[in-house]
Amino acid sequence: MKYYLFFSIVILWTLSAATQDKKVYQIQRTETPPQIDGVLDDDAWNVAQIATDFTEFRPEVGDKAAENKTTTVRMTYDDSGIYVAAYCYDNPNDIMRQFTQRDNFGQSDFFGLIFNPNNDAQNNTEFFVFSSRTQADAVESPSNGEDFGWNAVWESSVKIVDDGWIVEIKIPYRALRFTQQKNPVWGVQFHRHYRKTREQMTWNAIDVTKGNIGLYNAELIGIKNITPPTRLSFFPYASVW
Numbered sequence: 001m002k003y004y005l006f007f008s009i010v011i012l013w014t015l016s017a018a019t020q021d022k023k024v025y026q027i028q029r030t031e032t033p034p035q036i037d038g039v040l041d042d043d044a045w046n047v048a049q050i051a052t053d054f055t056e057f058r059p060e061v062g063d064k065a066a067e068n069k070t071t072t073v074r075m076t077y078d079d080s081g082i083y084v085a086a087y088c089y090d091n092p093n094d095i096m097r098q099f100t101q102r103d104n105f106g107q108s109d110f111f112g113l114i115f116n117p118n119n120d121a122q123n124n125t126e127f128f129v130f131s132s133r134t135q136a137d138a139v140e141s142p143s144n145g146e147d148f149g150w151n152a153v154w155e156s157s158v159k160i161v162d163d164g165w166i167v168e169i170k171i172p173y174r175a176l177r178f179t180q181q182k183n184p185v186w187g188v189q190f191h192r193h194y195r196k197t198r199e200q201m202t203w204n205a206i207d208v209t210k211g212n213i214g215l216y217n218a219e220l221i222g223i224k225n226i227t228p229p230t231r232l233s234f235f236p237y238a239s240v241w
Helices: 002-019
Strands: 023-026 055-058 071-077 082-088 110-116 124-130 136-139 146-148 155-161 166-174 186-194 199-202 218-219
Touching: 071 186, 082 110, 082 186, 110 166, 124 155, 124 166, 124 186
Parallel strands: 023 218
Antiparallel strands: 055 199, 071 082, 082 166, 110 124, 110 186, 124 136, 136 146, 155 166, 186 199, 186 218
16 A cells, blocks of 8 residues: 555656746647748748747757757647748758668758647657658657557748758648647647757657656647547448359
8 A cells, every 4th residue: 555655646746847847839820831841931920929949958968059059949830731941050061961762861850840739748749850861750759658650631842051051841630649628738849859969859848867858848739729639430242242
């Protein structure tokens, strides 16, 4: 009995520690969706909240990016999906780009986007865009890990610029699973990986010594009046007279 009580206290303490000081992204609806072209000249990005100040969790924990290697992220949405723009500052000579097949990380820098519409720290949907323009996606849970056998249809564009690289993404709602919610609070996380130095950073800091990474998602608020996509299943059937 004492063992179970102690175990419960440890779990509650871990959950409490992970939920403290979560960053919050306030998303705004757009009436004019941005073009997914890697050029951040769309009006929607001018009024979007900027997410920055990433924190390293691998190989070191708690370090900040150098001034010329920071990351800024903006988000907006409409009735068809969520749009994300990331400006990944860096020396272009340090950006590694290896052309690979889908879901193959290879030797490339990447930007990662994580959604958890249930905000339950258990069921993440992951989207990765590489500096080589390749995509990867997966569903992830603490019990099953990352399943890259799962694939969705979504858009992304990459542009290499003088001071880094730019990513634009559109995630249609059909790529996510969520129920009708009046004032939803989604889990969200942004990842940045520098392949040359093997550094990996997130917007909401991760403590790799406690709990699973889903506990460290930030919170996404402001989504209103969107409809969960209709999901149809077809089963083969034959009849002989």
